[in-house]
Amino acid sequence: AQSVTQLDSQVPVFEEAPVELRCNYSSSVSVYLFWYVQYPNQGLQLLLKYLSGSTLVKGINGFEAEFNKSQTSFHLRKPSVHISDTAEYFCAVSPRNTGFQKLVFGTGTRLLVSP
Amino acid sequence: DVKVTQSSRYLVKRTGEKVFLECVQDMDHENMFWYRQDPGLGLRLIYFSYDVKMKEKGDIPEGYSVSREKKERFSLILESASTNQTSMYLCASSFTGLAGGKANTGELFFGEGSRLTVL
Numbered sequence: 001a002q003s004v005t006q007l008d009s010q011v012p013v014f015e016e017a018p019v020e021l022r023c024n025y026s027s028s029v030s031v032y033l034f035w036y037v038q039y040p041n042q043g044l045q046l047l048l049k050y051l052s053g054s055t056l057v058k059g060i061n062g063f064e065a066e067f068n069k070s071q072t073s074f075h076l077r078k079p080s081v082h083i084s085d086t087a088e089y090f091c092a093v094s095p096r097n098t099g100f101q102k103l104v105f106g107t108g109t110r111l112l113v114s115p
Numbered sequence: 116d117v118k119v120t121q122s123s124r125y126l127v128k129r130t131g132e133k134v135f136l137e138c139v140q141d142m143d144h145e146n147m148f149w150y151r152q153d154p155g156l157g158l159r160l161i162y163f164s165y166d167v168k169m170k171e172k173g174d175i176p177e178g179y180s181v182s183r184e185k186k187e188r189f190s191l192i193l194e195s196a197s198t199n200q201t202s203m204y205l206c207a208s209s210f211t212g213l214a215g216g217k218a219n220t221g222e223l224f225f226g227e228g229s230r231l232t233v234l
Contacts, residue, residue, distance in 0.1 A: 009155065032221055043119070043205055043225030044158075051221065090157060094221060103223065105150075107157035 002027040002093050004106035012112045015083055021076040021109045023065075023091030033074040034092040034103070035065055044090060050074065061085065086113045118142075121206050121226035128233050134193040136229050138206030145211040147189035148223065149173075149181060152203040161204075164189055165211065196233045204229045 003026045013019045025031065032051050036044040048059025055067040065076045074091060091106040122137035140147065148163040150173075160173030162181040170181050178200060182190045189208075193200055207223040 006157075034221070036223075041227070043227045044207075044223070045225065046222045049221060103160075103221075105158040107155055 002031065002095060002102075002104045004091050004093055004104055006091055006106035006109045008109050009107070010110045010112065012114065013081055015113055015115050016080050018079050019077065019081050019085075019111065021089050021091075021111065023074045023076065023106060025072050025074065025091070025093045027072075027093060027095065030096045031093040032096060033065075033067060034094070035059065035063070035074070035076050036090045036092060036105075038088045038090065038108075040087070047076070047089070081111070081113050083113050083115065085111060087111060119206055119208055119224050119226040121204075121229045123229050124227065126229060126231045128196050128231065130197060130233060132196050132233075134196050134231065134233075136191040136193075136204055136206075136231070138189045138191070138208075138226055139187050140189075140208040140224070141187065142208065142210070142224070143186065144208035144224070145186075146209040147183065148207040148209075149179075149189065149191045150205040150207065151175065152205055152228070158205065161191065193231075196231075198233050200231065201233045202231060204231060 005024045034049045035047040037047045038044045048057050050057050050067045058064045063078050088108045088110045090108045092103050094103045119140045128134050149161045150158040152158050159175050161179050164170045164183040180192045205228050206226040209223050
């Protein structure tokens, strides 16, 4: 079975500051990794994903994440946040042998950007 | 653009009522999912369907059933609503990528959610 841990339930940050949202996972098989974002009163949308290749992946809105296999982590980063980045961010993993049908989500991290 | 539409954004029901949550996607996706979202618990999978009339239980199927009679529509049914089913319900769909040469990127497309309150 897979599990995803997002240790920070809430991350407050000032506008234009850098931010890192942490994600660690546990799995006995190889996985694909995802970050989704949920803006207030909306559904989730894909921010970025790691399927294979370069371990540094870039997503929408200036976000990037790095897959670290040895530390089983997939932390999300942005060098300079904007007020509009205020949202909830979910890390998710999918075992490679399930055709993406068994996505497991973390509990989410609420990013609060203030002026 | 892929669109996943959930029929009701907000519902208020009474304990014991039968509740239907409808979800329609317009991109011919094979897979459809129902998740429940609760603060501090993230998203938990209730049921998913990989084809018409096919369904599989997720992590928390108790108290729920689903129906998929057409490819584009996936319904979540609460036979007898209870207060502990007060939650946000999210529908999602995805492409399997087994035909047509399209690549399966694993992306889920979500609806905007249905917030159910059971009194």
